Amino acid sequence: MVTTTDKQVSPPQPAGDGPPPEEPRSSFTTQLLRIGVSLVVPILAILGLYYAGTVLLDEDANRVLVVVMALIIGVVGVFGLYVGMDWLINKLPERHRDRVRPFAFVGPAIVILGIFLLYPTINTILLSFQDSNGQEWVGLDNYVTVFTSSDNLVALRNSLAWVVIVPLFSVVIGLAFAALADRLGRRAEAVSKTFIFMPMAISFVGASIVWRFIYNFRPEGFGEQIGILNGFLTGIGQSPIAWLLQEPWNNFYLMVILIWLQTGFAMVILSAAIKSVPGEIIEAARIDGAGEWQVFRRVTIPSISSTLVVVATTVIITVWKVFDIVFVMTGGRFGTHVVAEQMVSEFFTNRNSGIGATLAVVLLLAVVPLMIANVKRFQEQELTR
Amino acid sequence: MTASVETRQYVAKQPSILARIFDRWLIKLAILAIVIIWVIPTLGVLISSFRPGGLVNATGWWTVFTNLGNNEWTFENYDAVLNSEGFGNAFLNSLSVTIPATVIPITIAAFAAYAFAWMEFPGRQWIFVTIVALLVVPLQMSLIPLLKLYVTFDLNQTFPAVWLAHTGFGLPLAIYLLRNYIGSLPSSMMESARIDGATHFEIFTKLVVPLSVPVLASFAIFQFLWVWNDLLVALVFLGGEPKVRVITLALRDLNGSRGEQWHLLTAGAFITMALPIAVFLGLQRYFVRGLTAGSVKG
Numbered sequence: 001m002v003t004t005t006d007k008q009v010s011p012p013q014p015a016g017d018g019p020p021p022e023e024p025r026s027s028f029t030t031q032l033l034r035i036g037v038s039l040v041v042p043i044l045a046i047l048g049l050y051y052a053g054t055v056l057l058d059e060d061a062n063r064v065l066v067v068v069m070a071l072i073i074g075v076v077g078v079f080g081l082y083v084g085m086d087w088l089i090n091k092l093p094e095r096h097r098d099r100v101r102p103f104a105f106v107g108p109a110i111v112i113l114g115i116f117l118l119y120p121t122i123n124t125i126l127l128s129f130q131d132s133n134g135q136e137w138v139g140l141d142n143y144v145t146v147f148t149s150s151d152n153l154v155a156l157r158n159s160l161a162w163v164v165i166v167p168l169f170s171v172v173i174g175l176a177f178a179a180l181a182d183r184l185g186r187r188a189e190a191v192s193k194t195f196i197f198m199p200m201a202i203s204f205v206g207a208s209i210v211w212r213f214i215y216n217f218r219p220e221g222f223g224e225q226i227g228i229l230n231g232f233l234t235g236i237g238q239s240p241i242a243w244l245l246q247e248p249w250n251n252f253y254l255m256v257i258l259i260w261l262q263t264g265f266a267m268v269i270l271s272a273a274i275k276s277v278p279g280e281i282i283e284a285a286r287i288d289g290a291g292e293w294q295v296f297r298r299v300t301i302p303s304i305s306s307t308l309v310v311v312a313t314t315v316i317i318t319v320w321k322v323f324d325i326v327f328v329m330t331g332g333r334f335g336t337h338v339v340a341e342q343m344v345s346e347f348f349t350n351r352n353s354g355i356g357a358t359l360a361v362v363l364l365l366a367v368v369p370l371m372i373a374n375v376k377r378f379q380e381q382e383l384t385r
Numbered sequence: 386m387t388a389s390v391e392t393r394q395y396v397a398k399q400p401s402i403l404a405r406i407f408d409r410w411l412i413k414l415a416i417l418a419i420v421i422i423w424v425i426p427t428l429g430v431l432i433s434s435f436r437p438g439g440l441v442n443a444t445g446w447w448t449v450f451t452n453l454g455n456n457e458w459t460f461e462n463y464d465a466v467l468n469s470e471g472f473g474n475a476f477l478n479s480l481s482v483t484i485p486a487t488v489i490p491i492t493i494a495a496f497a498a499y500a501f502a503w504m505e506f507p508g509r510q511w512i513f514v515t516i517v518a519l520l521v522v523p524l525q526m527s528l529i530p531l532l533k534l535y536v537t538f539d540l541n542q543t544f545p546a547v548w549l550a551h552t553g554f555g556l557p558l559a560i561y562l563l564r565n566y567i568g569s570l571p572s573s574m575m576e577s578a579r580i581d582g583a584t585h586f587e588i589f590t591k592l593v594v595p596l597s598v599p600v601l602a603s604f605a606i607f608q609f610l611w612v613w614n615d616l617l618v619a620l621v622f623l624g625g626e627p628k629v630r631v632i633t634l635a636l637r638d639l640n641g642s643r644g645e646q647w648h649l650l651t652a653g654a655f656i657t658m659a660l661p662i663a664v665f666l667g668l669q670r671y672f673v674r675g676l677t678a679g680s681v682k683g
Binding site: 046062066071073078079082085088091099101102103105106108109110112113116117118119120121124125157173177180181183186188192194195196197198199201202203204205206208209210211212213214216223224225226227228231260263272292309315320321322324327328340343344347350353356357359360362363364367368371373374378379384 | 413419424425426427429442443445446447471474481485488489494504508512520521522525527529531534545548552553556557573584589610613614615616617621633636638644651654657658664667673
């Protein structure tokens with residue numbers, strides 16, 4: 001098993017290099033060193049990146065060179081900082097080394113999470129109780145506005161519709177496809193699944209362009225229809241439809257894009273779950289005279305129910321934060337605002353950080369139950385480890 | 386005796402051969418129908434991007450099938466988009482953003498994950514619980530304060546600003562995934578390495594990292610696609626200046642300025658899609674694993 005252990009390490013290691021079984025009271029110096037060591041990498045990294053950034057932005061810089069530099073900084077730079085820090089720690093007096101070392105490993109991550117997630121989250125919550133410039137406290141005014149102004153109410157209504165419809169269609173189509181493809185030959189199954197799955201790799205912006213082409217509309221008398229839907233309609237003698245202007249149905253036409261993107265995800269995960277249902281159970285049900293549909297409903301679905309919940313939750317979170325599709329397709333016009341897109345336009349277009357922050361908090365509040373569920377599940381796992 | 390009875394019952398309850406063949410064809414037809422529906426959008430874009438502009442905007446792309454042998458094909462659209470519309474530069478900018486924004490979080494997360502799994506330090510448990518809670522925080526929560534911070538430190542609209550932002554947003558998932566994997570490596574192996582005198586740093590680089598390649602690859606692909614396809618973070622922290630503009634933003638701008646010039650739009654869309662689709666097709670297996678594990682991410 002262990003092949004690397006025959007390697008001889010030249011300097012003899014100090015005794016007690018292993019994790020101390022019980023943490024003795026740390027001295028003041030140790031604490032200082034721990035904090036220092038946690039901060040060294042992020043600060044050096046940010047300084048280095050800052051310098052690199054100014055070089056990379058030089059107009060005349062060769063673009064390929066820029067890419068190569070970015071690669072070097074990413075791969076070598078950050079790793080080099082850890083190497084340097086480990087070297088520094090080995091210079092410390094022996095009694096400090098092992099108490100400080102974990103912080104060299106974990107410190108940078110904690111500092112970055114603090115700066116980029118924890119601090120902003122608290123700050124955004126505070127901003128949601130302040131006015132449009134973050135100057136004065138306004139209590140719950142922003143929340144009142146968010147839940148009464150017509151644009152924001154439309155955004156809330158639409159987001160709720162997205163969150164119900166997109167996961168429903170993605171999961172049902174994904175499940176149906178996974179179950180049907182399971183009965184094909186191996187090769188046919190793999191190929192057909194790849195086609196459904198491939199949109200997962202496409203950006204929301206790319207997908208939006210792809211579907212704007214599908215929904216393309218030209219008023220009658222302005223040339224042949226080049227969007228396939230209207231091409232089909234005129235082909236069977238109907239009038240073309242301006243799909244994206246049809247309130248409230250245009251919301252559904254936008255949802256179709258996300259369904260197209262997410263079904264592959266649902267399908268792949270559910271397919272793996274279906275394959276893990278023991279064959280004996282299914283065989284037994286068949287011998288007992290159950291038809292294929294009954295086997296699917298009474299045996300397969302109950303066996304994969306926990307996966308179904310996970311897939312649905314994941315899709316719901318993705319849908320809840322959808323921004324790009326609405327932003328690119330309609331910019332929120334024609335009654336198509338959603339919360340995540342409204343948040344960006346309130347802050348960046350209307351320059352209202354209070355309302356923007358409040359909408360972000362609304363996004364966060366909806367995922368709090370999930371956060372609690374994740375933590376609980378994690379703690380249960382730890383107990384059984 | 387009993388065996389033969391059971392077999393007979395079993396056979397009796399099977400539908401007739403004819404019905405089974407019918408079922409099999411029905412399944413094949415259903416699969417084919419869904420696949421065709423799923424492929425048509427991309428196919429339309431792909432075909433249009435190789436047709437001359439005049440034709441794209443005059444007749445539907447599906448007419449190429451009724452007009453076989455009489456079609457014109459061209460690379461001009463790609464040439465126009467890559468050069469005069471700035472997609473060539475934007476492609477390189479996207480690479481400059483995506484590669485560090487993938488490698489930096491992996492490096493930082495791997496060290497942290499090792500510490501969480503195999504080192505003792507005060508606060509280990511509750512810090513990790515906090516990271517689990519951060520998994521689903523929407524990145525919208527960070528946008529406004531982070532932008533203010535960047536403006537204060539004059540970092541806004543630089544590549545490092547986006548690298549760091551993506552690092553921050555990607556770290557919780559990366560640490561969570563890697564810690565679960567690294568923590569499941571056999572402890573006997575770690576102990577014997579330590580008995581042989583290896584330091585934590587040596588165990589990490591020579592033992593843990595090589596053994597963790599599959600999970601590192603999964604997260605790398607996941608993060609690569611996420612950063613490459615991102616519009617929001619690039620829009621907010623990098624902006625639309627041609628020298629820094631990434632490819633998703635270039636496509637958004639093209640959509641705004643040439644919204645009805647479909648020969649350009651389709652070529653532009655296909656350029657943005659090409660790399661992620663190639664990565665995806667090449668490394669599908671790792672990607673699926675990353676997705677399964679990433680199901681908890683916000």
